[in-house]
Amino acid sequence: MSSPAKARAIMLQGTGSDVGKTVLVAGLCRVARNRGLSVRPFKPQNMSNNAAVADIPGEAMGGEIGRAQWLQALACGVPPTVDMNPVLLKPQSDIGAQVVVQGRMRGQAEARDYQTLKATLMDAVMESWQRLGQGAELVIVEGAGSPAEINLRSRDIANMGFATRADVPVVLVGDIDRGGVIASVAGTHLILPEEDRRMIVGYLINKFRGDVSLFDEGLDAITLFTGWRSFGVVPWLREAALLPSEDSVVLERAVRGEGPACKVAVPMLSRIANFDDLDPLKAESEVEVTFVPPGRAIGDDTAIVVIPGSKATISDLAMLRENGWDRDIKAVRRRGGRVVGLCGGYQMLGRTVSDPHGIEGGGTVEGLGLLDVETVLEPEKTVRNVAGFSNMYEEELSGYEIHLGRTTGPDTLRPPVTIDGVPDGAASRDGRVWGTYLHGVFAADGFRRRFLAELGVRGQGTNYRESIETALDAIAAHLEKHIDINALLAAAR
Template identity: 70%
Template structure:
């Protein structure tokens, strides 16, 4: 079994995913064969791994940081929330059904075998495996049968480092409180802690570090400052969208309704990186900005439920007004399905609504079907005759007259639809804006210059900058010596 270290957080969104990605790049730069692993993830931001299954986007990024192909075994259990009470369960890349509340708690112990099998596969041939936990180990009400945090750490005998987020406040209490509440067996797995997202003079927290060590007996591995490179990396959790604020007005405003079950919103990251583009995430209860030149309907884990939410917010009427003003619309995956005249779900795959009228902006209809399409693809944009690389993760089959004007060509078949005037577009392809030349032509058609930046290179550069920041702020030798 490969050497391993596990990073657990005092809560969600403390920065574990990005830290592990950065440490993966640190290890790679030091000449180590390093691999990422996350036993259980809950996210609607999924990726198609290089071996053809679904994993969390964070593990895809971590594999990129390691310089290795991504694999379903890097995230053997993925939960994709589709209702308030249940999630789609993905095990080793494949759909295994729906997991609901208490039923999933009873199911978790049965999933440990798959988790350990995947952990062994990831570690095969590696010098080091960096493991990411989920949520917090202090949720002791979920400890029985746990596979995400201490349940995995104790089962696999992997040492743990706790990550605390000082930016949200209360980091001393969160670390000391975690120490207090953990059972002795779990507490013994913790070898130390690190502080993330510090702003200002780090020396001002020296007494804080000493206090944490005094109360817990855990050593400090350092304090990570707020690193600008993080903002240039794809985010996995939708909580980052809730913090988005409008900046200075740019040449092109791109409005994106924040649907309740929004998925794969990192499709927008290349647009956010464009100097002339401002991406405005529109929260429920707010109106679509009247000055938007483009509205993007993003992917969603539940198309019908989010279409209902879109109507409840009045965004359907605002979208029609946007089009009448001459604005453009792009629907991606579930957003594409919403643009049609009708969505039918006779088998109740998405819920109790069997048939619903769409937005009617494209002359298409979608029939929900049980078979799920999960694949990486190479395509050609038929709008601009430029190559595309992306991926598909969807259920449903779409047809109709506007499909005669496809958005892209994938191998021997067409994808998507475009309205007769070219202003309403839809596609099942995720990741289209990562293609620089396509992005250049797409933005130029909307009246702005863009696409000069190599987006993929910018992500690689951000990973390198992140690694440099971690090398400078953490005791890397001490961390890696834990394994």
């Protein structure tokens, strides 16, 4: 069995953000697993408010990692660990983020301060890197952003800073769908210092639509400019839409149902978190999920409003009011629609949110008043995977909690769910408004089916977890067909 230092590794870095690295790493993890390899994912630094919970052996509470690494662990067929994503940044404002190190909150930092802090985090990254290799034959690493951000290179821990320190070969990924892929790959080669350039063993072109042979001359041009070999051209992967998304850019695209649709509106909060809670609803053919952007009203034909999680409950509550969404939500309620709050969204549904410890600036603000509860934000964060039960529909649930705060009040006497034997959440007398701290409630097929049936959606038979596994297998099959997998694995060291 390989030791941590001997486990082979390969790293995917992008010419920019959102080039598809997360899906490619997940697909390659499934390819390696299908080939009988013991494989693990790794991302030194991630920035996302879509977090997952990874259990920490011997501790009651779990730790936070990026949701993408949870997906990649699933592709590997192994439980997620905090070492798969040792540094997670959770944006709280335009210039600041919460810093999570090896699953635990380290504190807050503004962007300028974090550039200094990063240098101190490399030890934690390398410690996790060494542990992760135990029992693995292969580790597939995902970079963040682009290695061409040379102004940040001196303190980098996410791309070439890590690759050179850990001596991990790099495959550069370019996105042809956004245009300019030849220039982006060749330009990256041009501006990288020699120490970084020598780490790159080749490149991949991602998101190609149409006849791949039409890009043969493009591949020749890139190789001429860079001297790097091509590992292949990956077509547009339709199955990627079925996987949990981490980047909020996907929220700008409505997912429309087939035929008469039950319309679900989700306010696009400034600090929206764990929005993949809505993915199981998006997967239903008779459901249309729209993330409503600022400046646009929630439609009169909305059947369900889901207020998602938030990394900054108080400021996002103010945003609801600034956009008039508070009035829209109450109008949906008056018309007989449903209003659901998840985590931070649950807190917003109450009468007040108080912040006595100054976690979000302090003070007490008025909530939407749709539930007779009040929330007090507290310093200690609840982070754990849980088993649950729907008190409304008598269906088994599972998911996770990641929240700061305690919610109490008369409506908690009608808890919609039970988490590990303890009542959770609150519901209005008529049951049309409810909230919970349980993330993942809609992923339970039986619960989702019963919930949607009350709104006239019939015939749902989607097995959500099975659909993710099927999508991963389909992506792996595409990669086997379009990438020189043998050469890519041979480049790992």
